[in-house]
Amino acid sequence: MKHLLIILISILLLSSSPLFGQDTGVLFLREVNDNWGWFEDGDEDKYRKYVGYIKNGFPHGQGTMTYDVGNNYVGEWKDGLKNGQGTFTFPNGEKYVGEWENDYMNGQGTYTWSSGNKYLGEWKDGKKHGHGTYIFSDGDKYEG
DSSP, X not given: OHHHHHHXXXXXXXXXXXXXTOEEEEEEEEEETTEEEEESOOXXXXXXXXXXXXXXXXXXXXXXXXXXXXXXXXEEEETXXXXXXXXXXXXXXXXXXXXXXXXXXXXXXEEEOTTSOEEEEXXXXXXXXXXXXXXXXXXXXXXX
């Protein structure tokens, strides 16, 4: 009886989990007939490749996008868009670590340039917005 109760509780917990109903897999973001979409097939040397949780044919949950030009995003997704916490890395070493909303840097985040300069602060629609701090590679700071 005790084992049956544990099994029932486990089933209830799993069915209420945000990952229930989601699969993991691979999707490619590519253009077909002038429209961008997510597809299960594609050439990773030509298209953006997503590996992670998928819901209704879209990235949804934790996943990684590798871009054909060398960029990389690791983080949260919602309905096929970067949404939540994530890290975007560029081939030249520049990096953004922070919050995303609807595919844009939004909220708190840190952008580090290959020179070593950093901006820590607020972002809105992919642009620095509101209060932030620049930290230069020589240690100087500017707040505003």
